[in-house]
Amino acid sequence: MQNLTLSWQTAGGASVALFAAAYAAKRVRRPAVGSFLREAGILLALFALWQLVGRLSLMSADHALDRASWIHRTELSLGLPDEAALQRAAVPYPVLVKAANYYYASMHFAVMIAVLLWVFVRHRARYAWVRTTVMVTTAVCLVVQFIPVAPPRMLPGNGFVDVAAEYGQSVYGGAVGGVVVADQLSAMPSVHVAWCVLVAVAVITVSRSSLRWLVLLHPLLTVWVVIVTANHFWADGLVGVFILALTLGAQWAVRRRRAARTAPAGAGEPRTAPARASVGR
Numbered sequence: 268m269q270n271l272t273l274s275w276q277t278a279g280g281a282s283v284a285l286f287a288a289a290y291a292a293k294r295v296r297r298p299a300v301g302s303f304l305r306e307a308g309i310l311l312a313l314f315a316l317w318q319l320v321g322r323l324s325l326m327s328a329d330h331a332l333d334r335a336s337w338i339h340r341t342e343l344s345l346g347l348p349d350e351a352a353l354q355r356a357a358v359p360y361p362v363l364v365k366a367a368n369y370y371y372a373s374m375h376f377a378v379m380i381a382v383l384l385w386v387f388v389r390h391r392a393r394y395a396w397v398r399t400t401v402m403v404t405t406a407v408c409l410v411v412q413f414i415p416v417a418p419p420r421m422l423p424g425n426g427f428v429d430v431a432a433e434y435g436q437s438v439y440g441g442a443v444g445g446v447v448v449a450d451q452l453s454a455m456p457s458v459h460v461a462w463c464v465l466v467a468v469a470v471i472t473v474s475r476s477s478l479r480w481l482v483l484l485h486p487l488l489t490v491w492v493v494i495v496t497a498n499h500f501w502a503d504g505l506v507g508v509f510i511l512a513l514t515l516g517a518q519w520a521v522r523r524r525r526a527a528r529t530a531p532a533g534a535g536e537p538r539t540a541p542a543r544a545s546v547g548r
Contacts, residue, residue, distance in 0.1 A: 278314045279312065285307050289305035289308060306394075313405060313406075316409065330415075331416055331452045334414075334416045335417040335454065350501065351425055352426075354497055364434065367492045370489070371438070371493065375458075378485055383398065383401070386473055393472075399518065403514045403518075405462075407514065411455065411456055415452035419497040419500055454500070455503050455506060456507035457498075457504045459498070459504075459507075460508060461507030461508060463485050464486050466485055
């Protein structure tokens with residue numbers, strides 16, 4: 268199973284082509300088409316950056332396993348549930364494990380793309396906010412991922428099992444057509460968890476439907492999946508959500524500052540009736 272089918276070179280080239288097509292559409296006065304192509308180009312550029320970062324690191328990968336072991340020990344010392352124990356509870360059920368592997372490999376991108384498309388088509392005024400949140404959150408996560416940290420599945424001594432490899436569903440095996448595969452030492456932070464929470468925030472904030480709360484199933488399922496498949500620790504997800512929260516908070520602060528700058532002087536002062544001129548008799 269392969270969830271990444273484009274190398275960073277291919278994604279980058281496609282992004283440039285989309286930007287060129289967007290410019291051409293604008294020149295022939297097709298602004299809606301141009302906007303769609305431009306946004307698709309932005310997302311592909313972000314994907315290319317993600318692929319490229321997966322091949323780089325600021326530190327040696329020699330201690331990636333040590334960092335993962337430290338995270339696991341620290342979580343247990345803090346009283347967090349052992350991920351290995353939760354995985355063992357699911358391992359006896361092959362159908363459940365295979366479904367978890369499939370969800371991890373496919374729904375991460377599929378749900379995010381579907382939500383971005385929905386917001387772009389149905390709620391265009393909110394699209395820039397959602398897209399910016401995705402880009403900034405992902406970019407910050409990628410910066411942190413320059414420090415190699417192994418996923419739990421690489422720690423069999425701690426009781427973890429690489430269930431995706433056992434069932435031939437690993438997204439980190441040989442790439443299709445020789446394209447670059449995702450880096451296996453970028454478990455911290457979890458972009459999977461950051462994105463699924465972002466999806467929930469976007470849908471609940473943008474939609475007015477009473478059914479919008481069903482989107483909460485996605486982050487719940489994703490957190491369960493990344494634990495059962497031993498692709499992430501609790502800490503990976505918590506750091507991802509923290510980065511998302513910082514991004515949302517920063518956007519809120521910027522909006523408030525801009526609103527304060529554009530507000531007319533004295534807008535907050537109470538209005539008083541003009542004094543009547545006294546007329547002498």
